Amino acid sequence: MPLNPFDLPDPMLRQMIRTMSPAALRRQLIQMADTLGDEAFGARMAREIVARTRPDQAIPDTYARYRSLVRDGIEFFLSQISRRRMLDLVISQLAMDADTCCQERLLALAQRFPTLHKLGQLIARHPDIDPAVRGWLINLENGLYGTNPDKLEVRIHAELGSTGKAANVHVTPTILAEASVGAVIPFHWQPSPDGSLQHGVFKVLRPGIRRHLNEELGILGKTAVFFHDHRTRYPLKDFRFLEIFEDVREMMIHEIDLAAEQRLLGEASHFYADMPDIRIPRRLPLSTSAMTAMDHLDGPKLLDADLNGPQRKRMADLLFTAVVLNPLFSKYNSSLFHGDPHAGNILAVFTDESTDPAIGLVDWSLAGHLARSDRVETVHLIQALLKNDLTGMCDAIRSLAMGGSQSTPKPRKYLRDLISGWMHEPANKRLPLVKQTFRLLESLSMEGLVFPADLMLFRKAIFTLEGVLHDLWPAFDMDAAIACHLMALVQQEFPLRLVNLLFPLADRPEKYTSLISNQDLQFLIAHQSINALFASSHRLMGPLMGWNRAIGVAWCPG
Numbered sequence: 001m002p003l004n005p006f007d008l009p010d011p012m013l014r015q016m017i018r019t020m021s022p023a024a025l026r027r028q029l030i031q032m033a034d035t036l037g038d039e040a041f042g043a044r045m046a047r048e049i050v051a052r053t054r055p056d057q058a059i060p061d062t063y064a065r066y067r068s069l070v071r072d073g074i075e076f077f078l079s080q081i082s083r084r085r086m087l088d089l090v091i092s093q094l095a096m097d098a099d100t101c102c103q104e105r106l107l108a109l110a111q112r113f114p115t116l117h118k119l120g121q122l123i124a125r126h127p128d129i130d131p132a133v134r135g136w137l138i139n140l141e142n143g144l145y146g147t148n149p150d151k152l153e154v155r156i157h158a159e160l161g162s163t164g165k166a167a168n169v170h171v172t173p174t175i176l177a178e179a180s181v182g183a184v185i186p187f188h189w190q191p192s193p194d195g196s197l198q199h200g201v202f203k204v205l206r207p208g209i210r211r212h213l214n215e216e217l218g219i220l221g222k223t224a225v226f227f228h229d230h231r232t233r234y235p236l237k238d239f240r241f242l243e244i245f246e247d248v249r250e251m252m253i254h255e256i257d258l259a260a261e262q263r264l265l266g267e268a269s270h271f272y273a274d275m276p277d278i279r280i281p282r283r284l285p286l287s288t289s290a291m292t293a294m295d296h297l298d299g300p301k302l303l304d305a306d307l308n309g310p311q312r313k314r315m316a317d318l319l320f321t322a323v324v325l326n327p328l329f330s331k332y333n334s335s336l337f338h339g340d341p342h343a344g345n346i347l348a349v350f351t352d353e354s355t356d357p358a359i360g361l362v363d364w365s366l367a368g369h370l371a372r373s374d375r376v377e378t379v380h381l382i383q384a385l386l387k388n389d390l391t392g393m394c395d396a397i398r399s400l401a402m403g404g405s406q407s408t409p410k411p412r413k414y415l416r417d418l419i420s421g422w423m424h425e426p427a428n429k430r431l432p433l434v435k436q437t438f439r440l441l442e443s444l445s446m447e448g449l450v451f452p453a454d455l456m457l458f459r460k461a462i463f464t465l466e467g468v469l470h471d472l473w474p475a476f477d478m479d480a481a482i483a484c485h486l487m488a489l490v491q492q493e494f495p496l497r498l499v500n501l502l503f504p505l506a507d508r509p510e511k512y513t514s515l516i517s518n519q520d521l522q523f524l525i526a527h528q529s530i531n532a533l534f535a536s537s538h539r540l541m542g543p544l545m546g547w548n549r550a551i552g553v554a555w556c557p558g
Contacts, residue, residue: 004032005090006048010098017094025094029087038083045086046078052093053109054102062130069227069234074109076226077116080219085212088112103136110140114209115216115252117180122248125342125464140180141344147183147206149173156185156202159291165189169286176201177344179363181209181255186296189286200284203292205256213256217249247453255365259289264336264364271326271336272361278322279349279360297349297360303471305348311356316473317481319346319359323465324434325485327370327458328378331513335375339366339457341465368454368461372510374400378455379515382437383524393419393440400441401449418447432478438462489514490521 005013005028017025033041055074056067078089089112096105110116117140123129124137153173160166169189176184185202224245227234254260265283272278279297286293299305302315319341327337338345338361347360377399384392394415422428422443431439438459441451469476490497493512500507500518509517516524 004044004048005029005094006052013094014098022091022095025091026087029090033083033087041083042081042086043079045090046075049078049089049093049109050075053105055106058102058106058133058136060130060132063133065235072230072233073223073227074116077113077219077223080222081113082215085112085215107136107139113216114180114213115220115248118252118255119248121180121342122460125460125467141342147175147178149175149183149185151207152183152185152204155204155207156187156291159204159288160286162288163286165286171202178206181205181213181252182365187293191285199296199298200286200293201281201296202286203258203261203294204290205258210256213252217252220245220249247456250453251366251457254367257365258287258292261365262287262292264367265292265294267336268338268361268364268367271330271332272322275322275326277318277356277358279347279358280364281360281362297347297362299347299349299357299360301343302346302348302357302359303343303468305350305357307348307357312473313476314356315348315359316469316476319465319472320469320476320478320481321485322359322361324462325482328375329485329489329513329515330370330375333372334369335372337368337370337458337461338364339368339461341461341468343468343471346468366457368457370454370458371452374452374455376509376515378437379509381440382433383516383520385433385436385440387524388423390416390419390423397441397444397449400451400455401444415444418444434462434478434482435466486514486516490516 005016005025008016020028036044050071053074055070059067059070078086081089089109092108092112093105096108107120110120120137120140124134124140129137150173152175153171156171157166160169168191169187171185171187174186176186178184182203182205185204186199187202188197188199190197262283265281268280269282272280281294281297284293284295302319307315323338323341327335340363341361345361345363347362348357349360350357377396381393381396381400383389384396394412397415397419398412419440422440428436428439441456441459445451445456489512493514496512497518500511504518507518509515509520511517
């Protein structure tokens with residue numbers, strides 16, 4: 001039986017690593033794999049890697065009940081990878097210093113697997129994740145992972161050859177940014193002989209990503225089935241492993257579909273055309289189905305920009321409006337939103353036109369669309385939470401859940417009990433309304449309810465953005481921002497609202513950009529619920545009182 005390096009005491013193992021070349025170590029491991037067979041070898045090495053990376057130690061006591069889930073999930077996932085990737089992983093882990101901490105080992109492991117990389121990023125962006133966990137997982141954001149830029153340059157020139165424009169393009173073999181699947185390389189080009197020099201960036205997939213991802217997506221499905229079949233071992237009740245892992249699978253497929261991202265860039269440019277302070281990279285004609293060429297939005301991350309206090313506050317307002325409010329209260333039947341607004345995807349673009357920067361939104365590989373019907377029900381849920389209307393909450397949630405193709409809706413009493421229990425948690429009542437709304441949906445999804453995938457992606461986008469907003473302007477008030485936006489919309493809708501007073505059958509929420517009908521607005525005012533929403537926006541009370549007189553509702557601000 002060939003020697004298993006992991007069986008050696010650490011001093012002997014370190015000595016072996018120092019004296020044995022990587023090629024010799026690989027031959028030793030290949031002999032072991034040949035003797036055991038691939039399945040047994042994979043299972044054995046997966047156990048050894050988990051023992052060496054020690055994920056249990058990386059998870060703080062706050063999440064102690066999830067340690068077995070993380071450990072078993074990593075071990076099962078690794079046991080399914082190909083022999084070649086397992087050999088590379090084992091050699092890379094053995095090459096690390098024996099005293100390397102578990103966090104560094106896990107990061108190094110995640111960076112080799114796009115799906116694990118993405119899962120780590122998603123965990124890091126959750127607003128309530130333990131700061132210690134976020135502190136080390138955040139290193140998965142926009143790092144440099146050792147991809148050879150020369151190999152990327154060769155691929156770029158091969159793609160340019162198909163466009164017939166390679167002679168006019170100069171590629172700089174420097175990686176500006178690298179993510180779980182792609183890398184960004186700068187270039188400059190001259191579109192025509194008498195044209196000016198223009199600067200842009202190419203986005204290309206990292207070498208081997210498609211092959212690796214095809215393997216991992218299959219393994220991810222097997223991992224979901226593994227957890228589903230052994231669900232009683234883990235504290236997640238009716239958590240739908242299969243659906244959640246399918247969401248991750250869809251997310252990764254979108255990220256490698258560069259042609260789709262190119263279409264989204266065009267759609268985003270159209271969507272934000274009336275917001276000149278929001279910049280979207282322009283797709284350039286050098287693009288191919290395997291490579292995106294686009295404008296280079298030159299500027300630092302917004303959080304790193306040299307801004308004074310008032311500027312940071314204005315940027316927070318603009319960012320929240322662009323990423324959350326405009327998609328939620330859009331004039332379009334299907335509204336576009338950025339699905340991954342983390343700090344690395346939000347730039348400060350300075351121009352000569354203003355002392356304030358514009359905001360650049362980059363990386364549209366992950367985006368979604370909100371149907372008007374789902375937005376109407378989401379606003380219904382916000383109103384019900386504002387009024388503490390349990391029946392209204394149930395109605396909105398049942399509509400949203402059925403929109404998510406739930407074949408067996410939960411009984412109304414069961415749903416009321418779930419919502420009531422959630423609402424009685426003091427911490428939940430203190431959340432801003434938008435966050436409260438999507439936290440409730442998140443909690444219910446953990447109980448087995450299924451909601452539209454893009455709506456849940458929007459939820460993730462809001463939670464991701466929340467951390468950016470806090471770092472940008474800690475005093476940012478989501479509720480006040482919603483109040484200002486809604487009142488502006490209601491004022492614009494006055495003529496239509498007055499007409500619909502005469503035709504009440506036409507007074508439906510979907511007829512208004514604000515998604516609030518006259519009846520909704522009247523009910524909010526009559527019950528003084530609106531005071532809570534507009535408490536910090538006294539200047540908005542005048543328009544409301546004028547509207548109040550118009551519809552004949554008595555209202556005395558409390």
